[in-house]
Structures are given as structure tokens and as C-alpha cells.
Amino acid sequence: MLDRCFFHISDEPSKEQIDGYLKAKEGAAEALRGLNVIDALSDIEFYNRGAVAKPVPSTNHIKPFLERQVPDLWTYYCCGQHTDVSNGFIAMPSARTRIIGLQMYKYDIRGFLQWGFNFYNSQFSEYPVNPYMTTDGDGFSPAGDCFIVYPGPDGKALPSLRAKLFKQAVQDIGALRLLEAYTGREQVVKLMEDGSAPIEFDRYPASPDYILRLRHRVNALIGGFAAK
Numbered sequence: 404m405l406d407r408c409f410f411h412i413s414d415e416p417s418k419e420q421i422d423g424y425l426k427a428k429e430g431a432a433e434a435l436r437g438l439n440v441i442d443a444l445s446d447i448e449f450y451n452r453g454a455v456a457k458p459v460p461s462t463n464h465i466k467p468f469l470e471r472q473v474p475d476l477w478t479y480y481c482c483g484q485h486t487d488v489s490n491g492f493i494a495m496p497s498a499r500t501r502i503i504g505l506q507m508y509k510y511d512i513r514g515f516l517q518w519g520f521n522f523y524n525s526q527f528s529e530y531p532v533n534p535y536m537t538t539d540g541d542g543f544s545p546a547g548d549c550f551i552v553y554p555g556p557d558g559k560a561l562p563s564l565r566a567k568l569f570k571q572a573v574q575d576i577g578a579l580r581l582l583e584a585y586t587g588r589e590q591v592v593k594l595m596e597d598g599s600a601p602i603e604f605d606r607y608p609a610s611p612d613y614i615l616r617l618r619h620r621v622n623a624l625i626g627g628f629a630a631k
Contacts, residue, residue: 409439418446425454443479443516447471459516462488462506462604469510478507478604479516482544487605491565493538493547498611500565502602504572505614508579509592509602521560522549575614578621585628594620 412431416424441457442449445464449455450473459477460468463484468476480490480503489503507515523534526543534553538546551569552560562570583591592602595617599608 405438409441410435411440411442413442413444415443415445416449418448421449421452421454424449428454441477441514441516459514462503465510465604475513476510477514477516478512479518481518482548485545489604489607490545491547491551491569492545493565494545496611497564497568498609498614500568501572501575501614502607503569504575505579505595505602505617506604506607507572508576509595510604517551519549519551521552521554523554524549575618578618578625582621582625582628585625594624 412428413420413424439457441459442455443459443461444455445460447458447460447467450458450468450471457475457477458468458473459479461484462478462480463486465476465478480488484490485492489499489506491500503515506512522540524531525541530541532541534550538549540549543549547563547565551563551566553563555561579591579595582594595602599610599613600606602608
């Protein structure tokens with residue numbers, strides 16, 4: 404399983420902590436040799452100095468990493484990404500949660516770091532909470548941030564609406580990549596932005612039916628090419 408696991412040294416270290424980060428990285432180097440190591444961080448200086456080979460910036464701090472053309476870039480969001488960008492908070496409209504798929508396709512984002520899956524506790528795990536009654540970690544984070552599944556019967560996870568929307572976002576990526584195989588990437592991006600706002604991480608079409616209309620067009624084009 405090790406080739407499917409990802410390890411990290413720190414969580415959002417600041418520029419002032421680079422030296423300490425490098426010492427921690429050196430201490431873990433032998434144990435992590437040959438394994439996948441990623442780090443959630445939003446300061447490009449860690450990458451520029453070679454401290455981190457695989458940075459995972461948040462969606463509201465990703466622009467410098469895109470401009471730097473970091474290869475195989477990942478991204479993430481959590482409690483801090485609440486203004487302009489997509490997220491999976493319960494209070495957000497479905498279109499805002501699902502748009503992440505189009506954004507990741509346009510910028511060729513190769514991975515997404517998900518927090519959290521089933522964190523049913525207060526901050527620092529001081530005590531458990533009932534996620535059906537308490538959706539914010541007892542005031543720890545925006546509602547829905549701590550988990551995307553609910554505990555179901557017999558230990559089975561029940562998906563939230565947010566989880567289903569993220570699945571649809573990933574399916575959107577798959578559909579766009581399939582169309583790209585027929586038309587090329589430039590044409591797909593042009594179709595995505597045709598008559599709408601540009602697709603950026605902090606700027607995108609906000610219409611509730613935008614993605615549905617786009618998928619109808621994408622699906623029709625794929626069907627037409629496949630029938631030839």
C-alpha cells in the first residue's frame with residue numbers, strides 16, 4: 404500500500420519556519436526515502452528554495468504556483484477558503500461546490516487534498532460530537548468542513564450532498580478530458596468559457612445552471628464524435 408500513501412512533514416508552515424521545516428524534513432528523510440511526500444503550504448518560497456518538491460497550495464493561494472508552472476500541481480481547501488473560491492461548506496450553493504472540477508481541469512491540477520472525511524470530534528479531538536446534530540465540530544469550523552460522509556448502519560458511510568457534488572466535479576473532469584481527446588484542450592477551454600466569466604479559482608460563472616448547461620453541450624459533442 405505504500406505506493407498509494409502520501410506523507411507530510413508539516414501543515415501550512417510559514418516563511419519564518421523554513422529552517423525548522425528543513426530540520427524536520429532531514430530528520431524524517433531516511434524513513435520516507437522513496438515514498439510520496441507532499442505538504443500543504445501556501446508560500447511559494449518553500450518551493451523556490453527547494454524545501455518542498457511537491458507543494459499543495461490552497462485554492463485561494465494557488466496563483467503564484469500556477470505562474471511558477473509547478474509540475475503535477477495539487478490543491479486543497481478547508482476552513483480558511485471561504486471567500487470567492489469553491490468549497491464544500493453546507494451553507495454554499497451546490498454550483499459553487501461543483502465548480503472545482505472545471506477549475507482543476509483548466510489548470511491541469513493532478514490531485515486534491517481532502518480535509519476532512521469523517522472527523523466527528525471537537526477541535527483537537529477533545530470529545531466526540533454527533534455529526535447529525537453538530538456539523539461544525541462544535542464551533543471549530545464552518546458547517547460541513549469536518550466531514551463529507553455520515554456514519555450509517557453497520558459502520559457504512561452515508562455520503563453527504565457535498566460528497567456527491569465533488570464526485571460530480573470529478574466526473575466533469577472525466578467528460579472534459581474525453582472531449583479533449585476529440586477536439587484538443589484549447590477548444591474545450593473555449594467551450595467552457597464561451598459567453599461566461601473566465602474559469603479561475605476565485606472567479607467563475609455563478610449561475611446555478613451553468614455547469615448543467617455546459618455538460619449537456621459536452622455530452623452532445625462527445626456523442627457526436629463517438630457516432631462517427
